[in-house]
Amino acid sequence: xxxxxxSPTHLIKTxxxxxxxxxxxxxxxxxxxxxxxxxxxxxxxxxxYYEEEERQRGNFPDRFSGHQFPNYxxxxxxxxxxxxxxxxxxxxxxxxxxxxxxxxxxxxxxxVL
Amino acid sequence: GQNxxxxxxxxxxxxxxxxxxxxxxxxxxxGLFWYQQHAGEAPTFLSYNVLDGLEEKGRFSSFLSRSKGYxxxxxxxxxxxxxxxxxCAGSDRGSTLGRLYFGRGxxxxxxx
Numbered sequence: 001x002x003x004x005x006x007s008p009t010h011l012i013k014t015x016x017x018x019x020x021x022x023x024x025x026x027x028x029x030x031x032x033x034x035x036x037x038x039x040x041x042x043x044x045x046x047x048x049y050y051e052e053e054e055r056q057r058g059n060f061p062d063r064f065s066g067h068q069f070p071n072y073x074x075x076x077x078x079x080x081x082x083x084x085x086x087x088x089x090x091x092x093x094x095x096x097x098x099x100x101x102x103x104x105x106x107x108x109x110x111x112v113l
Numbered sequence: 114g115q116n117x118x119x120x121x122x123x124x125x126x127x128x129x130x131x132x133x134x135x136x137x138x139x140x141x142x143x144g145l146f147w148y149q150q151h152a153g154e155a156p157t158f159l160s161y162n163v164l165d166g167l168e169e170k171g172r173f174s175s176f177l178s179r180s181k182g183y184x185x186x187x188x189x190x191x192x193x194x195x196x197x198x199x200x201c202a203g204s205d206r207g208s209t210l211g212r213l214y215f216g217r218g219x220x221x222x223x224x225x
Contacts, residue, residue: 004155033212042117042200042215043156056212090155101146102213104155 002027004093004105012111013081021076021108025093032074033102034066035090043090049074078110086112115142115203117216124222130189133219135201139182146213147175147186148200156200159186188221196223 005024013019025032031050035043045058049068063079072093078085088109092102116138125131137145144163148156162168162177162184174187188195198218205212 035215040217042202042217043213044215045212048212058212101158101161103158104148106153106155 004029004091004103006089006091006105006108008108009106010109010111012113014113015081015083017081017112018077018079019081019110021078021089021091021110022073023076023091023093023105024073025091026103029093029095029103030072031094031096032068032072033092033094034074034076035092035104036060037088037090037107039087046076081112083112086110115205115214117201117203117214119199119201119216119219121217122220122222124224125191126224127191127193129191130187131191131221133186133188133199133201133221135184135186135216137182137184137201137203137214139179141205142179142182143204143206145175145177145184146202146204147184148202150198150200150218152197159199191223193223193225196221 004026007022033048034046037043046060047057048055052068065077068074088107090107091105094102119135146161147159149159150156160175162175165179167174167176172189177184198220200218201216202213
């Protein structure tokens with residue numbers, strides 16, 4: 001049973017570029033949440049997708065957008081990259097509308113130069 | 114948000130017991146999670162407390178006091194592999210699933 005998988009594992013971009021990160025949830029899960037974790041900080045909630053719609057959003061600008069596909073996988077897009085976007089981006093999956101334990105992927109380490 | 118607060122760093126020796134404290138804002142609070150995160154890896158679930166009291170799972174226990182806005186994670190018989198960051202996270206009553214408010218994490222170093 002595969003857990004949450006994310007790709008790529010590492011990515012280097014330059015300021016102003018755009019990036020797309022991908023996530024496949026754990027088998028049986030239908031909800032995907034994205035978090036940003038800066039070095040030495042806890043994860044910060046970006047947004048959550050359920051039934052192919054964004055259900056809740058954290059304090060992130062519109063440069064951060066996402067999508068969920070019919071197979072429950074998800075993408076996180078970041079436009080006009082800033083140096084401050086350098087972080088570990090974590091995807092977490094869960095099932096239904098239950099606020100129980102999230103299963104996290106290993107993340108994508110994004111470096112913006 | 115939950116204004117989660119926890120110490121930045123702690124150290125302990127192998128075989129010892131360590132308690133990692135966490136405080137949070139009680140208004141709108143629903144439940145309290147603890148996650149373990151090794152460097153470069155995904156956070157892994159340790160515990161979830163909704164009711165007051167202590168929940169024990171092997172070497173790890175977690176405690177919650179809703180009235181005091183306080184939780185702790187207790188690690189017994191420490192092993193070197195327990196060196197990791199321990200993340201305290203709260204959920205809001207009004208939030209949909211998946212939205213957790215994390216603290217900065219407590220970096221625990223276990224010495225031989």
